[in-house]
Amino acid sequence: MGTEDRKEREKEQMRQLIIKTAMQLFLEKGMDNVSIRAIAEKIEYSPGSIYSYFKDKGEIIHAIHTEGFEKLYAQQKTLDGVENPVDKLAQMGRLYMKFALENRDYYDLMFIAKGVAEKITEKQEWEVGNRSYDYLRETVKACIEQGYINDPNVDAVTFGIWGFVHGMAALIIRGRCAMMPEEFIEQTVEGSLHFMYTHLITNSK
Amino acid sequence: MGTEDRKEREKEQMRQLIIKTAMQLFLEKGMDNVSIRAIAEKIEYSPGSIYSYFKDKGEIIHAIHTEGFEKLYAQQKTLDGVENPVDKLAQMGRLYMKFALENRDYYDLMFIAKGVAEKITEKQEWEVGNRSYDYLRETVKACIEQGYINDPNVDAVTFGIWGFVHGMAALIIRGRCAMMPEEFIEQTVEGSLHFMYTHLITNSK
DNA sequence: TCAATTATTAAACAATGTTCAATATATAAA
DNA sequence: TTTATATATTGAACATTGTTTAATAATTGA
Known part of the structure; x- marks a missing residue:
């Protein structure tokens, strides 16, 4: 039967x-x-x-939301072969930014939109997201352990770096960059990324 | 008459x-x-x-939006007396973060919410926002000119620092910090701010 | 007092997510 | 095959949005 x-x-x-x-x-x-x-x-x-x-619309949205995280993680895994953690970190930042700007709707849903993540405090609903976060965290950890970043607080550094890239992406996606002409945004972002990565990393090794 | x-x-x-x-x-x-x-x-x-x-609801929202910028700028002006631009920058970052977390609804409306800023590409509607941005930019500029920050690209550094603080605020406000327990957020943010400000600034003067 | 302008309202429209009783369909039993 | 039960699907309805508009009320100027 x-x-x-x-x-x-x-x-x-x-x-x-x-x-x-x-x-x-x-x-x-x-x-x-x-x-x-x-x-x-x-x-x-x-x-x-x-x-x-x-059950409701939220469940459908959540499926799209998860799909987005799959896509992002797939791109992150591209960096598996990069040995030097500083290079990996720098490339990851640019990759993340690229993903955000080329998949704005996905990115919005994943990291900005209201009413998507707020309720998901339950259990392992965050798995897909955490996977990406851990990937970043491990890279930061390697940077610290190998003396490239001179700060023992792995979580603070990780969150800060994430916030940095996310912040720029979010400001752009939600249209808060009226202080500069559209065509300057890209190079400004590249300038910011360059600034961060050259100054955060202590080549003290 | x-x-x-x-x-x-x-x-x-x-x-x-x-x-x-x-x-x-x-x-x-x-x-x-x-x-x-x-x-x-x-x-x-x-x-x-x-x-x-x-004309529509947007016009009313915009008024609240503007009020928020007034409040933020008022707090920024508190730092007028701080001579050292590095101190000023560090204090501004913490002040901005505090404003964001203590006035979440305002902050959301000002920098995150959809359908508030997108259409305001007209003219001087950005005045209030630009005032705050310029305040940050001038401080960054001073840091660079006085040799505290070793990067000539004022706009990139300004945008990067703004993005950094905004990013963390936005992730918290929109509930994307499930990877850490609620009670750790505050100290992590402080750790990130400390990390940034100690590493971005070159005490080469 | 009367005509004309202005302010205000109530009702309606379209679109949203969601629910629910009624209906159609498919399955299991006789 | 026919009948009874369980399941799937529907269409209408509800409540909530922002917004428009024709009708009404209030105010003004002559």
């Missing part, structure tokens, strides 16, 4: 279809146009149906 | 009442509960009336 298995399989398929469609809308029209009704229309179901597969 | 003057005075009074009420709701119940209907109810007018005094 494998009909129960099939049922579950179909249910999972439907869940995937909804997520996939939500993701499409998300990329096509931006976060604000991922309405339950829009998703329903695209898969030719009624809006109410979606609630048989997801 | 001074009735026209009085009319205008009354109109301005009404505008102020609306703004004041919006501000109250904003501080009491947070940004998300500043609905046109809530404001209208509190001043005992109909929702439609508000549109005789403001």
Whole structure:
């Protein structure tokens, strides 16, 4: 009597279809146009149906949110081969910034948007995010241990560096950079990254 | 025939009442509960009336937004007397952070919220914000000129330092710090600030 | 007092997330 | 195959947004 298995399989398929469609809308029209009704229309179901597969909109958003973290982590893993932790750190900063600016909707959802992360204080919902954070933290730790960064507080340095890159990205994405012309932003960011990495690192080894 | 003057005075009074009420709701119940209907109810007018005094909700939000910048700038001016630009920079960072964490709703509106700054690309709408930015920029400039910071790119350094502090504030306010327990955040931030200011500054003078 | 301007309102519109009773469908039992 | 039960799906409804607009009330100038 494998009909129960099939049922579950179909249910999972439907869940995937909804997520996939939500993701499409998300990329096509931006976060604000991922309405339950829009998703329903695209898969030719009624809006109410979606609630048989997801508790609320938040659950769908969370799936997109997770997808974003997967993408980011995949890019981070690109740096696995970089031996020197300082180089790794510098490249990671630029990679992170690139990801943020080239996937603004994803980045917004992952690190800026309201009502996405606030409630996720439960359990291992942060796994995907923590993985990326730990990747940064390990690199910082290596920098400290090898004498490139002259501060024993791994967590403070990690959070500071993350904040630094995130801060610039967030200001740009949320349009708070009116003090400089659009076309200067890129080079200013590069200047900031250069400034940070040349000054934070003590070549005392 | 001074009735026209009085009319205008009354109109301005009404505008102020609306703004004041919006501000109250904003501080009491947070940004998300500043609905046109809530404001209208509190001043005992109909929702439609508000549109005789403001083009749309954005205009009201913008007033609160501006108030926030006034508050921040007032705090910055506290540092006018600090002679050493490095001290000034360090104190400004802590002051900024304190402002962000003690006035989260204001800070959110000023630097994070969507749909507040995006459209304000017009003219001098950024005056209040630029004033604060210039205050930081001048301090950074002094640090560079006096040889405390070893990088000639004033704009890059300024933007980087701003991004650094903003980044941490934004991550905290928008609940993206699940990787550390709530009670560690404060000391981690202080550690980051300390790290930055001791490493960015070259005491080469 | 009367006409014209202005202020205010109530109702309506469109869009949002969400719920729920009714209906259709698919499954299991007779 | 027919019948009864469980499941899936729907469409309408609810409450909440911001906003518009025609109708009404109030105020003003002659």
